[in-house]
Amino acid sequence: MYIVLAAPTRSGETSDDSVAQLQPADSSFSPAGDAVVVNANQLPEAVRRFEAEGVRWVWEETRAWYPSLLDQGVTIERCHDVSLSREILRHSLFSAHTPYSSGLGNHPDDADDPALPRQLPPAAPSPLQGSLFEADSGPAGPGCAEVLEEFAGQQHAAANSSHPQRLALLLAAESAGALLAAEMEAAGIPWRADVHEQLLVSQLGPRPREGLRPVELERLAGDLRDALDNPRFNPDSPQELLRALHRAGIEVSTTRSWELERQEHPAIEPLLKYKKLSRLLTANGWTWLDTWVSDGRFRPEYVVGGVVSGRWASRGGGALQIPKQIRDAVRPDPGYAFIVADAAQLEPRVLAALGQDSALATAARGLDLYQGIADQGFGDRAKAKIAMLGAMYGATTGESGRLMPQLARTYPQAIGVVESAARTGEAGGVVSSYLGRGCPPASERWLATQRTSTAEEQRRADNIARSRGRFTRNFVVQATAAEWALCWLAELRRRLRQIAVSSPGAELVFFLHDEVMLHVPEAMVTEVSRMVTEAAVAATRLMFGDIPIEFTVNLMVVDSYALAK
DNA sequence: ACGAAAAACCTA
DNA sequence: ATGCTAGGTTTTTCGT
Numbered sequence A: 001m002y003i004v005l006a007a008p009t010r011s012g013e014t015s016d017d018s019v020a021q022l023q024p025a026d027s028s029f030s031p032a033g034d035a036v037v038v039n040a041n042q043l044p045e046a047v048r049r050f051e052a053e054g055v056r057w058v059w060e061e062t063r064a065w066y067p068s069l070l071d072q073g074v075t076i077e078r079c080h081d082v083s084l085s086r087e088i089l090r091h092s093l094f095s096a097h098t099p100y101s102s103g104l105g106n107h108p109d110d111a112d113d114p115a116l117p118r119q120l121p122p123a124a125p126s127p128l129q130g131s132l133f134e135a136d137s138g139p140a141g142p143g144c145a146e147v148l149e150e151f152a153g154q155q156h157a158a159a160n161s162s163h164p165q166r167l168a169l170l171l172a173a174e175s176a177g178a179l180l181a182a183e184m185e186a187a188g189i190p191w192r193a194d195v196h197e198q199l200l201v202s203q204l205g206p207r208p209r210e211g212l213r214p215v216e217l218e219r220l221a222g223d224l225r226d227a228l229d230n231p232r233f234n235p236d237s238p239q240e241l242l243r244a245l246h247r248a249g250i251e252v253s254t255t256r257s258w259e260l261e262r263q264e265h266p267a268i269e270p271l272l273k274y275k276k277l278s279r280l281l282t283a284n285g286w287t288w289l290d291t292w293v294s295d296g297r298f299r300p301e302y303v304v305g306g307v308v309s310g311r312w313a314s315r316g317g318g319a320l321q322i323p324k325q326i327r328d329a330v331r332p333d334p335g336y337a338f339i340v341a342d343a344a345q346l347e348p349r350v351l352a353a354l355g356q357d358s359a360l361a362t363a364a365r366g367l368d369l370y371q372g373i374a375d376q377g378f379g380d381r382a383k384a385k386i387a388m389l390g391a392m393y394g395a396t397t398g399e400s401g402r403l404m405p406q407l408a409r410t411y412p413q414a415i416g417v418v419e420s421a422a423r424t425g426e427a428g429g430v431v432s433s434y435l436g437r438g439c440p441p442a443s444e445r446w447l448a449t450q451r452t453s454t455a456e457e458q459r460r461a462d463n464i465a466r467s468r469g470r471f472t473r474n475f476v477v478q479a480t481a482a483e484w485a486l487c488w489l490a491e492l493r494r495r496l497r498q499i500a501v502s503s504p505g506a507e508l509v510f511f512l513h514d515e516v517m518l519h520v521p522e523a524m525v526t527e528v529s530r531m532v533t534e535a536a537v538a539a540t541r542l543m544f545g546d547i548p549i550e551f552t553v554n555l556m557v558v559d560s561y562a563l564a565k
Numbered sequence B: 001a002c003g004a005a006a007a008a009c010c011t012a
Numbered sequence C: 001a002t003g004c005t006a007g008g009t010t011t012t013t014c015g016t
Helices: A041-051 A060-070 A083-093 A101-105 A127-133 A144-159 A165-185 A193-204 A215-228 A238-247 A268-284 A287-293 A324-329 A346-356 A357-362 A369-375 A380-393 A398-410 A413-428 A444-450 A455-500 A522-544
Strands: A001-005 A018-025 A036-039 A058-059 A079-081 A301-303 A313-315 A336-343 A507-511 A515-521 A551-556
Touching: A001 A346, A018 A041, A018 A144, A036 A041, A036 A165, A058 A144, A079 A083, A083 A101, A083 A165, A127 A144, A144 A165, A165 A301, A165 A455, A165 A515, A165 A522, A193 A215, A193 A268, A193 A324, A215 A238, A215 A268, A268 A287, A268 A324, A301 A515, A313 A444, A324 A522, A336 A380, A336 A455, A336 A522, A346 A357, A346 A369, A346 A380, A346 A413, A346 A455, A357 A369, A357 A413, A369 A380, A369 A455, A380 A398, A380 A413, A398 A413, A413 A455, A444 A455, A444 A507, A455 A507, A455 A515, A455 A522, A515 A522, A522 A551
Parallel strands: A001 A058, A058 A079
Antiparallel strands: A001 A018, A018 A036, A301 A313, A336 A515, A336 A551, A507 A515
16 A cells, blocks of 8 residues: 655645645555645644555655654655656666656756766755745645656556566665665764864864964964975965975975875975864864754765765765764764674675676675685785776776786676676666666767767777776666665664664664664664674675675674774 | 866765 | 775865
8 A cells, every 4th residue: 555645736625734645545556545635733643644554655755755754753664755766767777668767758968977077956845844934835846646647657667677676676775765864864973072072172272263273283384384484375275385385396296195295305294284184174173063063963964866876975064974083073872882884895796796706706705805806816915906996997007907807817707797888888878787777878968079080089089988988887886786785774774663662772873885873772782783784684685686695794883983994 | 256166185 | 006986075266
């Protein structure tokens, strides 16, 4: 049984304060029974009542409904997010021939050009907010009939695709991810502002007045001016800094730290220290703390489907780039601990599965896949790692490039997968993840670059083609790894919900590509740790069935994020 | 004066 | 070992 939740359509039974319509539907996606129209006060109880019957919710956008339900203490088990499913089906090769997918249009345009920077769309307005704050215009968004019709089209597209089970799993996993994202946003990452502040004070000095440098930065700026014998320049300006360095005889072409590190000059040491501390101040200093941390929680926003590969993006506070430098501020509440777990070498393991490469699967048998490759006669571990990463990223030169032929001979099946993806991309084609997420098509602009006449233009065109090849090469691995991670999350979420009634309190609070953090009552640490491991086994089975490849999970119980890894 | 782009550095 | 994938944020710089 499905319940469609959407904005109410104007009719006799709706009143001015109606915010939602709940429409039951049966397994053939037809309306079953009367729709219920509710106002904001009635919505939580109505949802709770249906949820107790074990329904699956269908709505245009999880973001629009779930956060406010969570605020009111309502959680749900399963949903189908129509908008996220739409974007998957728009690009999926599996369903391209179905009426629904072909009707969406999948026209290559420059917005889909991976060479162009992507910008995230602004957060969608919630229909609930619309009704609460805009008296004259009622709740926005499509009504139940439209949502149900599109849902039916999506189900038909998945069922009639070339891989019905895989695509259905992908849509379910993406929707589960949307629920979890909202739940993690509601939970927030436990953050000790006092510990963070202590870190800042010990490295930068006391918080300065607005517009002034902290004492330690001021001191280093002074040292730098002395060392360069240059009394007045702004070290925060790359242009001025570069000119000052040149005037002191330091020949660098940029002010990047790794280029500066190679220079011998008394100014380099204070400069590198200055850049390091300046970064801490501007990216994660007092302003950041004021802006993003409140009530002991850092609350970023997750953008499910925000990355073409299916990884999540985030908005606000740089949640996916918390520097190691400040992770000590991430501390559990009293009586709680963190479980931090990550999938060990997820991408090469995924590649072994994609290529059904038994030699690589054997190397992945142990905890350390790169050591496994080394043990199969590939030299040392470092070499094995560089070669493998090069294969997945498309390295052509240097040590990584030189190791490629040997790697291709040792693991022909696995390397064949990425090589084939690269050739498809170079030719302007599209590639697919294991569960059916398609990469964006080549844009008109891209195709135009390939139609050339002169030799000079041809060289440029080849460069552009190889760049797309690297993108599609990496896409098949990164997108499939993202799917595994999503299945892992969904399995873990399901297990946590099973025990939540009798022993509540364990929450997922952070997710980063192949890593999760849970905030767990100390008494539950053992039980939840087992669930994290079991969820990984279940995710592997769910995606790939019974395959001889292990997806190892590294797990640590810590009382500071700084102690993980 | 304002907004886009670039530079820099952080993450997996 | 910064040559190779995907992102976000801040500040400075540049263009209108």
